Amino acid sequence: MTNEDDKARVANIFDVARLAGVSHQTVSRVLNDLPNVRPATRERVEKAIKQLRYTPSQAARALVTRRSRTIGLITTGGPDFGPSSTALHFNDAARDARYAVSMASMLDSDPASLRAAVELLLRQNVEAIVLIAAHAGALEAILSIELGVPFIAVDAGGRPGVHSVALDQYAGARAAVDHLVGLGHREIRHISGPLDSTDATERLRGWRDSLAAAGLPAREHLVGDWTPASGYRHGLALAADRDMTAVFVGNDQMSLGLIHALSSAGLSVPADVSVIGFDDIPEAEHFAPPLTTIRQDFDGLGRDIMTELLAVLRDEDAADLPRILPSLVVRESAGPPRGRAADPIDSDTTPETASAPAAARQPLG
Structure with a gap:
């Protein structure tokens, strides 16, 4: 079977939409010869249909005309x-x-x-x-x-x-790590969520890029499953890492487990290790200590x-x-490393940013 035969066998309406650079609803409108599609757009869709040798199903030809609300x-x-x-x-x-x-x-x-x-x-x-x-x-x-x-x-x-x-998970992660860098931390670890989660991989990418921008190393990250138990398990391992002074955690629940593990190992948050979470769950301000985190506007x-x-x-x-754009919520779980005052902050993580409305937006990049 040739590559073209294979394309013809598997191509669907989403393949056509991706190739033409439009939504699948626009492809459906072209298939039904409906108005409100620009000529240039219609031409791109028709070209993609021909290139993929796509044969639409009845579902693909059907647009929503009923009004079930x-x-x-x-x-x-x-x-x-x-x-x-x-x-x-x-x-x-x-x-x-x-x-x-x-x-x-x-x-x-x-x-x-x-x-x-x-x-x-x-x-x-x-x-x-x-x-x-x-x-x-x-x-x-x-x-x-x-x-x-x-x-x-x-x-x-x-x-x-x-x-x-x-x-914007990526921007939220960068705000968290930039805050830790501004406090003077140079060895910042990360506990991510599961890597089949796009949110987790975007936060991981933000952690890496913020460290790279600051000229700091990104050590091997630890992969959790969003639960406090996984944060606790990884926290016991991190407690033995004497170089580490801060941890950016993929969500607040794992942060709870991490803080528990650090306390069990005789370490104090934030005196020995600073912790920043993600989400700002309602319980975050009642952690011991109250959790610095990234607030998401759900x-x-x-x-x-x-x-x-x-x-x-x-x-x-x-x-x-x-x-x-998520916002940084500064509480008590993150501070300067022991014996070091906070460096001047020239990033976006200023006090004004920390209290900015959660609904602030930035364009898609």
Whole structure:
């Protein structure tokens, strides 16, 4: 079988959208010869269809013409704070827009389970589908399905041809590490979330880039699973690292376990080791000591999903919204290394930035 035969066999509407640089809804409009598609855009889509030798399914040809005022929401993974909060606020935003939400939640995100969830939602005549997934594989599985309805993903990585919204995980990580660098730390470790999570890999990338920008080494990071138990386990190992003076942790729950482990090993936070978390869960200000962390605006993210979705329903060429920029919340778990005053801070991590509104935005990069 030739490469062209293989393309023809596997090509779907998302492949066409990626090649043409448009959304899959725009491809659907071209397939149905509908208006409101610019001639140049239509030409690119038609060229991509021909190049991929794509044959559309009935689902791909179908645009949403019914008005059920119901949105399908698929969530995957455990009841972690971030995804759960995002789903809650999206439901609120949908209700404010006079839409109902039909949810399909699952721990696993295998392709068969996701396909079953999609088929269930489509049988309920949903006008669109939203994905809030803990694992990057869930998005890949959804993109292999011919939906025939608008689709929005919460995706920190961003994919060509797929409408997405996100909090800027990378910028949040950089703010955390820049703060530690500004305090005078030179050996800053990282406990990441699972590496099949786009949020975790974006935070890992931010940690590395901030250290590189400061001319500091990025030692081997430790991989957790978002739970306090994994933070505790890695904390016991880090307690033996006498060079380390600070840890940037992928979320607040792992920070809790880390602080427990450091205390068990006879180390004090922040006198011996500074700790910065991520998320700003409600309990973070009641840790011992209260946790310096990165606050994420899950309310704003939930509302952005609905704003983007309404724009897509009205205009198939709707542009994605800018990512929401998280903010640094300074508490008591991070301070200068023992015996050293804080260096002057000439980065973005100033007191003004630390108290900036969580809804501040920056353009997609």
